[in-house]
Amino acid sequence: MGQLAVAMLVGLAFVSFAAAVIYSAVRLKEEVPDEDREYLDPLPKGLRLLWPLLRLVDYHVCQRLPQRLLAGPAESLRLSGLLYLMSPTQFLALCLVSMAGFLGLAIVAFHVIDFDSALALAAAAGFGFIYPRVWLKDSLKKRQKLMVKALPVYLDFLTMGVEAGLNMAGAIGQAVAKGPSCPLKNEFAFVLRDLRSGLTRAEALRRMDERVRIAQVTSFISAVIQAERMGASLGPTFRSQADQRRTERFQLAEKLAMEAPVKLIFPLVAFIFPVTFLVLMFPIAVKFMQSGAF
Known part of the structure; x- marks a missing residue:
């Protein structure tokens, strides 16, 4: 009878704690203003699922x-073109939520495999905090690459x-x-908006x-600002800039093509060569074993 009473008290305490947590979460969510x-x-699809939690933490x-x-x-965020996607505080909230998520996954995984290490948990939490920054850096590189690729085309239109x-x-x-x-x-388009709002070409x-x-x-x-100061025509300036940008693209492509053999050395030595030697030497080793040489 005593054990039953203790179990009922423990269950009641757990239910009360869960109800208090749910009530507090609902109250905190109600305080968040509408966006x-x-x-x-x-919002991207994955970020849309986390957005209510991100706004709560934010x-x-x-x-x-x-x-x-x-x-x-x-x-x-400004350089990546994502400032119209989320604010800096929302990005920090994403880092905190990602850190908590990776930490929770690490705890569950370590519990399943019966592994206990505070250093590994700290590493998982640190990776979760850094992961949104890696995503932001990758978005910045992708955006810059697209802009460099499209620049000669737009210079042709301007010309x-x-x-x-x-x-x-x-x-x-x-x-x-x-x-x-x-x-x-x-x-x-932003430059055109600035020009129509009264800014000079140099300022825009x-x-x-x-x-x-x-x-x-x-x-x-x-080059455009210098041509404007010198009173030169903008047409030849745009044309020379377009030719120069295309030349730089071809030179970059040649550079990457020349770097490819060097970058292939490590995969060849670490992965392909050992497998090749294993395939070639295995029949020879089997024949030696069958002949009793070993």
Whole structure:
């Protein structure tokens, strides 16, 4: 009878604790204000599932962090073009949720395989915290690669527009209207918006340079600003920049092709050569064993 009473008390305590946790979570969620994403980028499918939890952590934890901790994520999000997807505090919330998720998975996995190591758990938590930053860095590299690839095409559009008699704003407008869809198209759209709002061409292009920070774009903007100061025609400037960007792409392709044999040395030595020697030597070893040499 005493054991039954103890079991009932333990069960009641567990139910009370679970009810308190659920009640607290509901109250905390109700305090989070609604989010208007009408003018924001749509969320990816995986991130959409985690978004309510991210907003909960963001509102109650990350928005209370000092501003100096948000400068780095804000700059990375801006350069990656993801500042219209999430705020810096939401990105930090993603890091915390990812850390907790990887830590929970590690605890379950280590429990299944009967492995106990505080260092391994700390490593799993650290990897979970760093993983969103790796994803952000990969998004930045992908965006920069797309912009560098599309730059000669847009320079051709600008060249044709200027040589046809359009001014800078008109040429950019035609490039944005008829150019391929890519991050560079959005950046030129921002330049066109800045020009229509009253900024000079130099100021609008400098703002674009600050947003992207790509060497090829910086070179193009510097050449345009220099041509404008010297009173030179923009058509030849755009054409020479397009030719130079294509030459750089061909040179980069040649460089990567020359690096390929060097990069193949380690896989060959570590994986392919041992398997090849094993396949060749196995029949010889079997014959020696059958002949009694071993």
